[in-house]
Amino acid sequence: MAASIIQTCHIACCANRTPNVVAWGRCGLLAFGTCNSIALYHPENTTVTGTLNGHTGRVNCVKWIHCSDCGPETWLVSGGSDNRVILWELEGDKVIKFIKLEGHSDAVCAVDALCLNSGQEEQHNLMVVSAASDSCVKIWSCKGIEGECMQTVSFGNGFVMDVSLSCLPGVNVPVLACGNDDCKIHLYIQQNGQFQKVDSLLGHEDWIRGVEWAVSDGDLFLASCAQDCLIRIWRIFTKSSASCEEEDNGNLIKLKENIFKVKSNDGLTTFAVTLETVLSGHENSVYGVHWQPSILKDGRIQQPMVLLSASLDKTMILWAPDEESGVWLEQVRVGEVGGNTLGFYGCQFSPDGLMILAHAFHGALHLWGRDLSEQPIWSPHVVVSGHFNSVQDVCWDPEGEFIVSVGLDQTTRLFSPWRRKGKVTWHEIARPQIHGYDMQCIAMIGRFHFVSGADEKVLRVFSAPRNFVENFSYISSIPLEKLLSSNKGVELAEGASVPALGLSNKAVFQGDLMSQLNMNDGPDKPSSAADQYPQVYFQPIQLKEPPTEDHLLQNTLWPEVQKLYGHGFEMFCVACNHSGSIVASACKASKPEHAAIIIWQTASWKKIQSLSFHSLTVTQMSFSPDDKFLLAVSRDRTWSLWKLNTEGHTDSGLSFTLHACTDKKTAVHSRIIWSCDWSHDSKYFSTGSRDKKVEWTMACKNTITHYL
Template sequence: MKEDVFEVKGKKYAVSLETVLAGHENWVYGIHWQPSFMDGKCITGGTVEQPLSLLSASMDKTMILWGPEEESGVWVEQVRVGEVGGNTLGFFGCQMSPDGSKILAHAFHGALHLWQKDPGQQIKWSPAVVVSAHFNSVQDLSWDPEGEFLLSVGSDQTTRVFAPWRRKDCSQVTWHEISRPQIHGYDMQCLAMVGRFQFVSGADEKVLRVFKAPRNFVENLANIVGTSMEKLLASHDVVGLPEGASTPALGLSNKAVFQGDLTIKSTQEEGQDINRVSDQYKESYFHPLSLTEPPPEDHLLQNTLWPEVQKLYGHGFETFCLASDAAQTVVASACKASKAEHAAILLWSTSTWKQLQALPCHSLTVTQMAFSPDSRLLLAVSRDRTWSLWRCEDAGPKASEPRFSLYTHTSKDSAVHTRIIWSCDWSPDNKYFVTASRDKKVIMWGHRGSDEPVGMNNSAVTPCSSVLDVGDSATAVAICPSLLSDQSYLVAVGLEGGQLLLYKWRPADDLTSGSDWSRCAESDVSQSHTLVVKRLRWRPRVCQQEETEGWNHQSTSVQLASAGADHTVKIFNINTLAL
């Protein structure tokens, strides 16, 4: 090859081709030289030695570590790592640690992939724990009723489970994704937990899907979180449960994989005769895992799915919001609607998964719903700027399912909000509920002048607070499940601009002065989301194992999770003594 000679600022340079590295089967999007080292320290001046190796990342789902042979000096492929299968594309970029023991890639779908060299072995590399998260807007989230883990859904078409990882070698606790129960073909919009290990999800399709945790998830959750299997199994019957789940090619439903299926598959892999075509092309790609640390990306894509146990049909348009009651008996769902006939709320039985009722009231999309803590009332807020309140009638000994009827609602004439009501929530004592709207207003509602829960007397449900102007469109609101020391309510508000605000509210006779509200904290630029806050959820309780030095979670703090359109889920520790 011809040597090119050129001059820059009086210095001559000669460039010639040394070698061609051929091995990738698709576009190469990233390369990275390993930093030069001498006696374990990076060279900052003088003559720089030839780099030890070169890392390349490609859209063929592989990364290759290239280096010269010691004897010949010819550059060859030393290590190749990557993904096999899955529904992702390849890698966009790569980085190598200074000592050459770790290599990192970022994939087309936003995930990070980390491999590290096994000690004492030059060619054996293993996947390592790395941060993972949504790569599009996070639309909804929900805590496990015991507060041990968190579920979220997003426009990246995934449902993800996050939990605290308690390392055995140190006291540090960090949050990681431990399961990806659903990888879908539609953008996810909403979810609702039904008990500890079952949830319902809705996407940009007309179908609701119900998922139940497999045995393998429960076992791994106990190992990663650091709790006992007996404690988890007390609330989850694993007898007869599948080991895991897999998704068929071009399918949307996660099919259960049982222990027998795994036995058949392993027997076939031992070389026994395969007589049927269906045996040769099994749909199951699931392999049970025994985890003591969060799984890497390739396992999350393939081996942490939850089986789908039911599909719920009934909506005419894309599902938009979901809610479940504390008694775990009813799930409420709503879809996008531009007419009253499509804006009806559908109620589903969690025992039979049959539709119980349709609740018509609103004329446009119901944006959010919330059951009262005692499961007596269902609150719904809508794009039509009104809210409705539905009361569970006494089912009686002969009735097998609860029935709801319209208790009260606001109309265009009586509505206080003048724009879309985005969010709502209940106080822990059932006495009040809160609404938050695009008109920048946050309002507490209840029986004014009464100390009884909502719906327990015949007086009207009216504003019990002054109108709180938060300065920006209020897109999410949540009331802390425990009262503060001064018996006030702690209310979190999420704004369209990404900021989170904390307010204390106490009932007052005089609602004209606005003294019933007091702002006690707000997120700064580093803590706020960079886009819309989509959902706020207070953690039901905090595990004692998470107590860290100088911070007693049990007595002085609460935790708040927020979902944002900026692809992030944030969990905040809030010291209640400082409010």
């Protein structure tokens, strides 16, 4: 018998809610922190190729380290809420080695690194700088497999929001920029092995959120952004002795320049810092700036003077100087309109500058790309997505063609394969439910029907609209007639919308769309305020590829068709039998009267029975493959097995009786039982608990057990 090979075909994830958590390297990989891991994403293949696991807390910042002239990176540095900085050496998407740098006493919020050699040596000599919530910036020296802290710079009670490392032009001396909450940019240069403060750049009027260096034509440019909605570009250049004498004689009128001197191998060099320009265009705090990566052209490195910025006003702007006047102007603006999102936390350029990416407050990635035509148009592209908080439950549809998940981010998400030209990749194609409570459980009750539970006392039942079925047919390459065959005789809604002050998805039918169209296009003026401001319905879309984030938020909701009342506390778990005729649900409970399992009949959505046995919350339930048994496990460290009787005392003719349960005197599990499952032939079931024990039991003879 051939050995089975299990491969990862899809990883659904999103970026953490921190400004410096995404980095796009010249190696083509996009690295971003997702929970305690770092995801390596390939935008061209639209797949997550791997994850880096080393942090024990949330990853807050990620940065690629450029160790050669415009070549692909092999080093990555990250910082997290575990107070730790980790240096990763990669070969493709595989980790060769990593170095843990420990010394901070609070969460690390920003990192950067500098390669101090040309990359020709066997061991790279890396300088790493990290800023944390302990009001300290640490400078680390890493060589080989070891790393040590060279220096700690304390900022008292202040916080450093971002750091950036570079080398002063001509002298190859490291320079460090720290953006602080005191509205200043503090500049440090390395002298005699230690960083010394040489200047503080004033001008911003609120917390500085991002700083980044770029080298162009022998000058060093620093871009900074802040919560004052402004971006400032500073220039550092070498001052010759002749220019200093002319200024002393009063022959030149120039902008204010801050002067500092640097010792190097070539002697004493004078540098000047001046404000190059102030960019105003965003309407809310600017959280990220990023220079277009340098390119190798005609045998020399060239830095395009193009800057990308991201703001909480839900836009990204491309800035560049005018060719004739040299004045910095807005070139392109992309972003979101409407919706309930809270703006962008950061931005990145692709290595070739043809794509730009932003990550939002809720973790979603937004990708735009352009071609090289005479009039390039920036258009949104397909990108990976996923929950931005814990995933609580997931289930397959009965045909095994897509999965649906719920999480503490208060959303229900549907993932399906995208089939095109012999290539198959998985993507989020719908967000059926966007709720006001944290989601806890879900169960499919048909191919396009599901029931979900949240931190409320109500179960909600949803049905797929026609617009989703049509788009799912195109994306998954499944004939539409096959998908609609299970809904014969049932009118499908076109889509769903959410009232302004409601939590229920309201069905939108074809007649609603026609009346809205007539109201908007008709010659008659609105006669009342209600007519002037009508209910905003969803807009049906015909997808040729998986939807982007803005469509997922507004146009992929499913109508809510039923609410089920009966539980006294927040929902915790729900299960449906394989025929889709019975649903079992349970809620949080600390007393036996609240720990009862409620049985619902899907044909009428009536409560047909309440099963009382457990004394604490039922954590999971599972129907046997032949639908003859219902298994339940609980926080009270017991399990119960219920047998279905087709001739019962209920109106539906169905009832459950207790068939077997845990013998408390000889109970195997000493801790809370969290999971249960069945064998494919319905003869055995298993229960697993936090004591890492699994108990296998025969369904018909509960006295025969063995343990793994």
